[in-house]
Amino acid sequence: MIKRLLAATSIVTLCLASGASAAEKIEMWVRSGIGESFKKVVEAYNASHENQVAMTEVPFSELVQKYATAIAGGQAPDALSLDLIYTPAFAAAGQLEDLTDWAKGLPYFNSLSPSHVKLGTYQDRIYGLPLSVETSIFAWNKDLYKKAGLDPEKAPTSWEEIEANAEKIRALGDDIYGFYFSGGGCGGCMIFTFTPLVWGSGADILSSDGKTATLDTPEMRKAVDIYRSMVKKDLVPASAASDNGVNFLTFTNGKIGQQSLGAFAIGTLVTENPDINFGVTLIPGVNGGTSSFAGGDNFVITKGTKKIDAVKEFLEYTYSMDGQKVMAKYGSLPTRGDIADKVLEGLDPRMQVGIKAIEVAKTPYTLQFNDLINSANGPWATFTNAAIYGDDVDGAFSNAQSEMQSIIDTGQ
Amino acid sequence: MAGSGPGKALPVRRRRRHSQWRGLLYIAPAMALVIVFFVMPVLFTGWMSLHNWPLLGSPRWIGFNNYFRMANDARFASALRFTTYYTVIVTIAIFAVAFPLAIFVEKHRRFVGAYRTIIFLPVVVGLASASLLWVWLANVDSGFIGPALRALGLVEKSPNLLATFDSAFFTIIVMVVWKIAGFTMIILLTGLQAIPSELTEAARIDGAGPWQRFRYLTLPLMRRTIALALIISVTGSILAFDQFYIMTSGGPQNRMISVVYYIFNQSFVSFNLGYGAALSIALLAILVVISVMQLRLLRVGEDRP
Numbered sequence: 051m052i053k054r055l056l057a058a059t060s061i062v063t064l065c066l067a068s069g070a071s072a073a074e075k076i077e078m079w080v081r082s083g084i085g086e087s088f089k090k091v092v093e094a095y096n097a098s099h100e101n102q103v104a105m106t107e108v109p110f111s112e113l114v115q116k117y118a119t120a121i122a123g124g125q126a127p128d129a130l131s132l133d134l135i136y137t138p139a140f141a142a143a144g145q146l147e148d149l150t151d152w153a154k155g156l157p158y159f160n161s162l163s164p165s166h167v168k169l170g171t172y173q174d175r176i177y178g179l180p181l182s183v184e185t186s187i188f189a190w191n192k193d194l195y196k197k198a199g200l201d202p203e204k205a206p207t208s209w210e211e212i213e214a215n216a217e218k219i220r221a222l223g224d225d226i227y228g229f230y231f232s233g234g235g236c237g238g239c240m241i242f243t244f245t246p247l248v249w250g251s252g253a254d255i256l257s258s259d260g261k262t263a264t265l266d267t268p269e270m271r272k273a274v275d276i277y278r279s280m281v282k283k284d285l286v287p288a289s290a291a292s293d294n295g296v297n298f299l300t301f302t303n304g305k306i307g308q309q310s311l312g313a314f315a316i317g318t319l320v321t322e323n324p325d326i327n328f329g330v331t332l333i334p335g336v337n338g339g340t341s342s343f344a345g346g347d348n349f350v351i352t353k354g355t356k357k358i359d360a361v362k363e364f365l366e367y368t369y370s371m372d373g374q375k376v377m378a379k380y381g382s383l384p385t386r387g388d389i390a391d392k393v394l395e396g397l398d399p400r401m402q403v404g405i406k407a408i409e410v411a412k413t414p415y416t417l418q419f420n421d422l423i424n425s426a427n428g429p430w431a432t433f434t435n436a437a438i439y440g441d442d443v444d445g446a447f448s449n450a451q452s453e454m455q456s457i458i459d460t461g462q
Numbered sequence: 463m464a465g466s467g468p469g470k471a472l473p474v475r476r477r478r479r480h481s482q483w484r485g486l487l488y489i490a491p492a493m494a495l496v497i498v499f500f501v502m503p504v505l506f507t508g509w510m511s512l513h514n515w516p517l518l519g520s521p522r523w524i525g526f527n528n529y530f531r532m533a534n535d536a537r538f539a540s541a542l543r544f545t546t547y548y549t550v551i552v553t554i555a556i557f558a559v560a561f562p563l564a565i566f567v568e569k570h571r572r573f574v575g576a577y578r579t580i581i582f583l584p585v586v587v588g589l590a591s592a593s594l595l596w597v598w599l600a601n602v603d604s605g606f607i608g609p610a611l612r613a614l615g616l617v618e619k620s621p622n623l624l625a626t627f628d629s630a631f632f633t634i635i636v637m638v639v640w641k642i643a644g645f646t647m648i649i650l651l652t653g654l655q656a657i658p659s660e661l662t663e664a665a666r667i668d669g670a671g672p673w674q675r676f677r678y679l680t681l682p683l684m685r686r687t688i689a690l691a692l693i694i695s696v697t698g699s700i701l702a703f704d705q706f707y708i709m710t711s712g713g714p715q716n717r718m719i720s721v722v723y724y725i726f727n728q729s730f731v732s733f734n735l736g737y738g739a740a741l742s743i744a745l746l747a748i749l750v751v752i753s754v755m756q757l758r759l760l761r762v763g764e765d766r767p
Contacts, residue, residue: 115730118517143518234625235711289602291625294711425731427712427719436715439625446715 073100074360077127079117081110084347085314086321087182087380088131094376095367101360110238111295114420121145121352128355129364131181134169134348135419141172142417147351150176152362158369161388163346165413170348178348179365180385182314182377185342185407186242188212188334189301189315190308192327194219194226198307205331208338209247209276212308216285219307228285230309231277233438236295237424237431241414242343243310243333244434247273249412250335255430255454260416263454265433266447272336274437281438291439294426302326312345313404317381320398330403332410344411346382383408421457429453504746507739515736517729528740538741541724548631548720549699555639556695560646567647568654578651582644589641593708596637600624600709607633627717630710634718638705642698646691653687654680689760693753700749721745 080088092103106127108116114136120126132140140146153159153176163180170178192202198218206212216228232239245255253269256262280286287306289297301309302323310333319326332340349368351361367373374384374393383404384390394401416422423430433450437443511528513521532538567578584592599606600623608620624630657680665675681688703722706712712719719727725745729738 115733118733119730122517140518145518235715287603288620288622288625291622292602292630292710292714421732425727427716427723427727427731432716440715 073102074357076101076103076129076357076360076364077106078103078129078131078364079106079108079113079127080131081113081133081347082107084110084131084182084184085312085318085381087314087317087377087382088347090380091368091373091376094372095364099363099367101363103364111236111424111426114424126352128357129349129351129361131347132178132350133424134166134178134180134346135413135415137170137178137348137350138172139417139420140350141170141175141177145353146177147353147355147358148175148177149179149351153179156366156369158386158388161386162369163385163387165344166346166348166385169413169415170350178350181347181349181365181368182382183344183346183385183408184312184314184382185344185404185411186246186310186312186333187316187330187342187403187407188308188332189311189319189328189330190215191301191304191306192329193304194222194307197222202327203329205329206308206334207331208334209273209336212334213276213280213285216280216307217283220283220285226305226307227287228307229280230286230290230300230306232293232295232298233277233281233286233290233435234292234294235426235431235435236293236298237426237428237434239295239298240434241423241430242312242345244273244277245412246310246333246341246343247276247336250333250339250341250410251337252335252339254412254414256414256416260414261458263451263458265451265454269336271447274443276336277438278443291435301328312381313383313401313407314381316398316400316404317379320400321380328400330400332403332407340410342407342411344408344413416458418457422454429457504743507742510736511740511743513736515734515739517733517735521736524736528737529744531737532740532744537719538721538724541719541721544717544719545700545702545721548702549696552635552638552699552702553692553695555635556643556646557691559639559643560650560691563643563647564650564654568651578648581647584641585644587641589704590708592637592641593705596633597624597709600633624710625714627714630713630718634705634709637709638702642695646695649691649694650684650687653684656687657683685760689757692760693756696752696756697749700745700752 078092089105092105096102110133113133117126117130117132117140126145137146156162163183166178166180166183167176170176170180188206190206195202195215198215198221200215200218206215212229219226219228231243248254248267248269251269253264253267255265255270257264281290287300290300293300299311299315299318300306301311301315302319304323304326311330316330319328333342334340349365351358355361368377369386371389371393374386374389378384378393378397378401381401381404383401384393386393390405394405414423421428425431429450433446436446436449440446510521512523512525514524514527515521563581567574567581587595598604600608602608602620602622602625607623608617611617612620621629623633661679661683662675665679670678701722702720703726706718706720706723707726710718712723721741722745725738725741728734728741
C-alpha cells in the first residue's frame with residue numbers, strides 16, 4: 051500500500067515538475083499611466099504562447115524606488131518596462147543584463163528607435179531596448195468646440211487662442227471646463243505637457259550639457275502666466291490643484307474642452323471612449339513654434355534572472371508585426387522603423403500626429419531625472435504647483451532654480 | 463556565635479544569586495526580542511550612518527560626514543519645524559477632544575458602553591485606510607465634505623480641501639483626532655476610574671466646586687496617566703508619515719514633509735541609505751530627549767504611593 055502511495059506521489063511530483071519546466075512564468079513590472087498598449091500585448095502573448103507573462107502595474111512615481119529596493123532585497127522581477135530616462139542609471143549600477151550580442155543579432159536591430167537604443171546603451175554595451183514610444187500632443191474636444199460656437203476642425207495654434215476658446219467652452223455650463231492639467235505636484239505629467247510650451251519657443255529648463263538649471267527664462271515666465279490666468283478665470287477644474295497624476299486622463303470624461311496629452315491617450319480614447327469626438331495637434335510654444343516630449347519605455351532584464359530565454363521570446367513577439375500592431379492600436383507608436391508604415395496602416399489617422407511630434411520632440415538627458423523632475427517632492431514638481439497656484443511666483447522660481455542647481459552640483 | 467555569622471550569610475547570598483539567575487531566565491525571551499528587533503537594528507543603523515551607503519552599489523566609509531551634512535541641511539530643518547508644529551497642534555487637539563470624552567463616558571449612564579464603543583471604533587481602522595477614506599471624503603467633486611457644504615448653501619463652489627496648506631492641514635488634523643482621540647480617551651478613562659470616589663465625595667463635602675475638584679483633585683491624581691497618554695501622542699505625532707504621504711503626497715508645494723517623510727525620501731527616493739540612517743539616529747536621539755523631558759516635567763516616578 052505504502053509502496054503504491056509512494057509511486058503515485060512521485061508520479062504526480064514528476065508531472066508537476068515537468069509541467070513547470072515546459073512553460074515559464076515571467077514576472078514583469080510596468081509603470082502605471084502609460085495606457086493599455088502593454089497590457090494588451092501581454093494578453094495577446096499569453097493567449098498565443100506556452101510561456102506566460104505575469105504583469106504587475108506599479109505607480110509611475112514609485113517605480114524606480116520600488117525596483118531599486120526590490121533589487122537590493124533580491125525580489126526583483128525578471129524584466130521591467132522602465133522609463134527610458136532611467137536606463138543609464140540602472141545600467142551604471144550594474145543591475146541589468148547585458149543584451150548586446152543578442153540585440154545585434156536581431157535582423158531589425160538597426161531600425162529600432164535610435165533614441166531608445168542610445169539611452170539603453172552604457173559604455174558601449176546595450177542594456178535596454180525600445181518597448182514603447184510616446185510623444186505629447188494637444189487634444190481638443192470637437193463636440194464642445196461646436197457647442198461653444200467654435201470651428202471644430204480648426205486646431206488652435208497659439209496659447210492666446212487656446213485661452214480664448216477655453217473661456218467660450220467654460221461658458222457652456224457648470225461642470226464643463228475649458229482646460230485641464232495635473233497641477234498637484236506631478237513632475238512627470240508637467241515635464242511631459244508643460245515644458246513643450248517653452249521648448250517650442252527655444253528655451254529649456256536645463257542647459258544642453260545638463261549641468262546648469264535654466265528655469266527662470268522669459269519663456270517660462272510667460273508659460274506660467276498663461277496657466278495662472280486660466281486657473282484664475284476658473285477655466286480649470288478645482289480638482290486639478292491637487293491632482294498628483296492619478297487623474298491625468300480627465301479629458302476622457304468628455305467635460306474638458308482642451309488638454310495636453312500623450313499619444314497613449316489617443317489609443318485609450320479611440321478604444322475605450324469612442325464616443326468622445328476629439329482632434330489632436332502639436333503643442334504650441336508660448337512665442338510660436340511647436341514642441342513635444344519624446345518619452346516611452348525601454349525593456350530591461352534584471353541581471354541574473356533564470357528565465358532569460360523566455361523573456362527574449364516575449365520581446366521578440368512584441369517586435370513582430372502582430373505585437374507591433376497590438377501596441378499601436380492602443381496608442382504606442384511603432385518602435386520598429388522598417389515596418390512602421392505597415393503597422394499604422396488602417397489605424398486611426400490621429401496617430402500620425404503622434405509620429406509627426408517626434409520631429410520636434412525633445413528628451414532631457416540627465417542621470418538625476420528622478421530627483422530633479424519626477425519625484426513628487428522634487429524641485430520641478432514643487433515648482434509647477436507653487437508657480438501656478440501659489441501666491442509668490444518669484445519665490446517659486448528662485449527656490450526651484452537654486453534647489454535644482456544644488457541637486458545637480460551634489461550629484462557630480 | 464562568632465562562626466555562625468558567615469555560615470548564615472552564605473546561603474542567603476547563594477539564594478540571592480540563585481534567584482537572580484532565575485529572574486534573568488524569566489526575562490530572557492523579552493530580552494532576546496528586544497536585542498534582535500531593536501538593539502541590533504539600531505546598532506546597524508548607527509554603523510550605516512557612518513557610510514555613504516547607496517541603495518545599489520557598495521558602501522564607502524565617510525566617518526561623521528552625514529552628521530555634518532545634516533547640520534547644514536535646510537530641508538531637514540524645515541521638516542523638523544513642520545513636525546514640531548504638527549505635534550503641538552495635534553496633541554492639543556487630541557487632548558481637547560479626548561479629555562471631555564473620557565469624563566463623559568466615565569459616569570454611569572444609559573448606553574455608556576455603546577458610546578465608548580462608537581468613540582473607540584475609528585482606532586481599530588488602520589491609519590493608511592483612514593487616510594484613504596478621508597482623501598475620498600475631502601475630494602472636491604466626488605467626495606463628501608465639499609459637495610455637502612455646497613448642498614447646504616454654505617459655499618458657492620465646492621472647495622478643494624487638499625489644495626492649500628491651511629485647509630489640507632486642518633483636514634489632516636481633523637482626521638487624526640477622529641482616528642486617535644478614542645485611544646487617548648480609553649487611557650484617560652482608566653486614570654479617571656482609578657480615583658477613589660471617597661476622595662471626590664470628601665472634596666464635595668468640603669465645598670469644592672466641579673472646577674476646583676477637577677483642578678486640585680482629578681488632574682494631580684491623573685498625572686501618571688496623562689504622562690503616558692502624552693508620551694504616546696507626542697511620539698506618534700513626531701513619527702507621523704502615512705497621512706502626509708497618502709493624503710497630500712507631501713502637501714501643497716512640499717510644505718507637509720515630516721521628518722520621517724524626509725528620511726523616507728532620502729533613503730528610498732534619492733537612494734542615500736547612509737544619510738537616511740544618520741537622520742534616523744538623530745530622530746531617535748530627539749525622541750529620547752523629549753520623552754525624558756516629559757517624564758521630568760510631569761514628575762513621574764518620584765512619588766510612589
